[in-house]
Amino acid sequence: MIDDTANLSIDFLAGFTIFIVAFIYVATLIPGLLLGVQSGTIDYNAVAYRTGVILVEDPGSPVSWENPSIYNNYYLQTNPYSTRFGLALSKDSPNILSVQKVNRFFCSTFVYPADYRSRAVFGDYPYLFNISLQFTGANTTESIGDILPEGGYGYIRRVVQLKGWSNATIGKSTITALQQYSTANHTSTHIFWIHLNSTELLDGTNPACTNLQYQINPWQDQIMINLSDLNTTYNPNFPLTQANLSAISIYRAQQSQPFPNPLPAPIDSFPPDNLTTHAIPIYLYIDGNSTPVSTLPQNVTNSLSLTFSPGFFYLMGSNTNSQYDTTTQIYVSLTFNLTQPNWYLNNTYSPDGYFDYNYTPMYVTQCGLTPGVMEISVW
Amino acid sequence: MVNCEGQLYTMEGVAAAIIMVFTMYLVMSTATTYTPGDAHISDMQLEQLGNDALLMMNTPVSLGAESPLQTLVENNNNTAAAIAFNTTFLNYVNNKTGSATDNLHYMASVSYTNMTDNNATWDYPLASNRNLTGVEHPVRVTEWVLVNKQFPGDNMKEHRAALVEVFLWRD
Amino acid sequence: MAGLNEDAQWIILMGFIVSFSLFFLAIVLNQSMVVGQTTAENVLDFPKNDIRDLRAEIINSVYYENVENPTIHQDIISLALARQGAIVSYSNYTGNYTYINIHYNNGVTVYDENWTSP
Numbered sequence: 301m302i303d304d305t306a307n308l309s310i311d312f313l314a315g316f317t318i319f320i321v322a323f324i325y326v327a328t329l330i331p332g333l334l335l336g337v338q339s340g341t342i343d344y345n346a347v348a349y350r351t352g353v354i355l356v357e358d359p360g361s362p363v364s365w366e367n368p369s370i371y372n373n374y375y376l377q378t379n380p381y382s383t384r385f386g387l388a389l390s391k392d393s394p395n396i397l398s399v400q401k402v403n404r405f406f407c408s409t410f411v412y413p414a415d416y417r418s419r420a421v422f423g424d425y426p427y428l429f430n431i432s433l434q435f436t437g438a439n440t441t442e443s444i445g446d447i448l449p450e451g452g453y454g455y456i457r458r459v460v461q462l463k464g465w466s467n468a469t470i471g472k473s474t475i476t477a478l479q480q481y482s483t484a485n486h487t488s489t490h491i492f493w494i495h496l497n498s499t500e501l502l503d504g505t506n507p508a509c510t511n512l513q514y515q516i517n518p519w520q521d522q523i524m525i526n527l528s529d530l531n532t533t534y535n536p537n538f539p540l541t542q543a544n545l546s547a548i549s550i551y552r553a554q555q556s557q558p559f560p561n562p563l564p565a566p567i568d569s570f571p572p573d574n575l576t577t578h579a580i581p582i583y584l585y586i587d588g589n590s591t592p593v594s595t596l597p598q599n600v601t602n603s604l605s606l607t608f609s610p611g612f613f614y615l616m617g618s619n620t621n622s623q624y625d626t627t628t629q630i631y632v633s634l635t636f637n638l639t640q641p642n643w644y645l646n647n648t649y650s651p652d653g654y655f656d657y658n659y660t661p662m663y664v665t666q667c668g669l670t671p672g673v674m675e676i677s678v679w
Numbered sequence: 680m681v682n683c684e685g686q687l688y689t690m691e692g693v694a695a696a697i698i699m700v701f702t703m704y705l706v707m708s709t710a711t712t713y714t715p716g717d718a719h720i721s722d723m724q725l726e727q728l729g730n731d732a733l734l735m736m737n738t739p740v741s742l743g744a745e746s747p748l749q750t751l752v753e754n755n756n757n758t759a760a761a762i763a764f765n766t767t768f769l770n771y772v773n774n775k776t777g778s779a780t781d782n783l784h785y786m787a788s789v790s791y792t793n794m795t796d797n798n799a800t801w802d803y804p805l806a807s808n809r810n811l812t813g814v815e816h817p818v819r820v821t822e823w824v825l826v827n828k829q830f831p832g833d834n835m836k837e838h839r840a841a842l843v844e845v846f847l848w849r850d
Numbered sequence: 851m852a853g854l855n856e857d858a859q860w861i862i863l864m865g866f867i868v869s870f871s872l873f874f875l876a877i878v879l880n881q882s883m884v885v886g887q888t889t890a891e892n893v894l895d896f897p898k899n900d901i902r903d904l905r906a907e908i909i910n911s912v913y914y915e916n917v918e919n920p921t922i923h924q925d926i927i928s929l930a931l932a933r934q935g936a937i938v939s940y941s942n943y944t945g946n947y948t949y950i951n952i953h954y955n956n957g958v959t960v961y962d963e964n965w966t967s968p
Contacts, residue, residue: 719888719890720890730899800929821900821933822903823903825907838911838921838922839921840911840925840926841925842934
């Protein structure tokens with residue numbers, strides 16, 4: 301006979317089965333709750349990809365974070381609403397990086413790794429990372445982070461371009477074409493004017509005004525002026541003797557056409573100021589010397605190269621102009637003294653009265669793009 | 680038949696079993712999260728790299744000029760253009776920081792619509808540094824170009840839009 | 851213990867073995883739910899570069915290079931459908947400024963934009 305003691309009834313089994321199935325389903329959800337407690341070994345590649353996008357395609361926040369005179373380190377490190385360290389020039393130009401942003405990102409005044417973690421890498425888990433950047437033609441790699449481990453790290457590689465600076469190389473052909481030399485025999489003092497028309501450069505009709513990768517921004521960019529063929533005799537009857545660069549002055553005015561007369565007082569003059577110890581330095585190389593000069597007057601024989609560091613004009617004077625001021629005009633004057641009166645570089649009486657540093661490729665070498673590669677590793 | 684004796688023992692047994700099994704399940708699940716091998720990671724890295732390289736090739740060096748890619752597609756009838764594409768593209772995708780270089784291979788082609796064939800899509804090869812044999816695992820990246828040329832099979836030269844497609848793979 | 855009936859313990863044991871196997875199946879089911887779309891798949895699926903590139907092409911042809919003609923319009927629409935699997939339509943209007951209306955749909959992602967010239 302079948303012993304059916306201790307059997308379970310069918311209805312109990314049915315109910316119990318349904319209960320067990322429901323319980324199993326709820327139980328499967330529980331490990332997902334506990335997963336957050338685990339260490340972050342999940343997806344380094346995702347973090348590397350996200351960091352790559354932020355660095356390469358995002359201009360960063362706040363706008364102009366690369367300018368230490370607007371946002372100093374203390375502000376960037378403590379402001380809760382800042383910051384993403386995006387290196388792109390603008391949101392419309394992904395993969396094109398800005399020199400100032402690259403320099404500020406890789407310079408080591410930020411706290412490593414906390415500042416970079418909260419503004420580039422993100423995430424709750426304290427990831428280790430290495431961000432490297434190298435441009436074509438550079439023999440050094442800029443790098444932030446730890447040494448790479450043997451394996452097991454997330455990785456992404458991005459191809460970028462760096463927006464370069466413009467420069468004006470003014471030789472004899474340019475001067476002759478623009479008629480910017482003086483034929484007055486009786487003067488030994490000659491002034492050469494250079495004009496940066498911010499209206500034309502930032503708000504004009506040239507399409508480079510709105511395409512940031514080609515734009516010349518006098519407030520933010522490095523401005524370089526190279527004068528050569530200075531010992532060329534413009535006067536066929538008189539040989540040239542040595543010239544002496546006695547002063548460089550910088551003016552601001554509100555109009556550009558016609559040449560403002562009289563000009564307001566110069567914002568800054570060298571002398572009396574010192575060129576290299578200025579807050580934002582000016583580098584003046586005379587006759588191809590590798591050391592910049594720091595005081596004027598200086599004798600000039602053949603060439604000079606004048607470089608205004610990025611942001612130089614922005615900080616002149618006590619104006620609070622924005623970095624996209626389109627109404628204030630900049631004039632730079634170079635005063636040359638000759639030992640005896642002669643013809644020389646001088647555009648005071650030329651049709652415009654100045655050399656226009658603008659988007660004409662014949663006279664001003666426009667901003668170029670340098671390719672580079674960025675590698676991001678996270679582990 | 681069935682009687683109601685021993686129910687408490689049964690329930691105690693059941694409860695103990697549930698506790699033990701559940702604990703074991705919990706421990707197993709959280710300790711061993713099962714992430715399947717992600718074959719898509721290397722695909723994603725390659726695709727991003729290829730897109731970046733093509734974007735950089737399609738950026739004009741100065742405003743108003745043609746981009747290098749536009750020039751290459753317009754002049755593709757000579758081998759110099761294929762060599763130029765080869766050099767430029769491989770430089771972009773194989774360069775790494777430091778002195779090491781990567782070893783990627785590609786095959787590029789241009790797709791366009793043929794107006795004389797009822798707007799069908801035709802294509803022709805542009806450049807490659809290895810032929811695609813079928814065992815590779817490539818990703819496909821594309822880039823639009825605006826060119827002023829007469830495509831093969833078409834009847835006149837005018838401004839057209841074409842799609843440059845590149846298969847990119849690692850050995 | 852007196853009175854403890856040890857009969858039919860096998861049946862109960864079999865019952866628990868069945869429940870163990872049910873738990874094992876539950877684990878397998880759980881893992882299959884965890885397997886979803888990984889991050890890399892998401893990145894591959896989202897047409898970031900396609901949309902960005904297409905948008906730049908349309909704006910270039912209509913405004914910057916100003917070579918827009920019905921042939922280019924047809925080229926872009928046919929090639930996007932044939933080679934990228936996306937429906938693209940765009941229209942433009944030029945008054946004081948140029949306005950371009952772009953629509954993109956690849957079945958998973960839809961993108962609409964009204965662009966105004968600077």
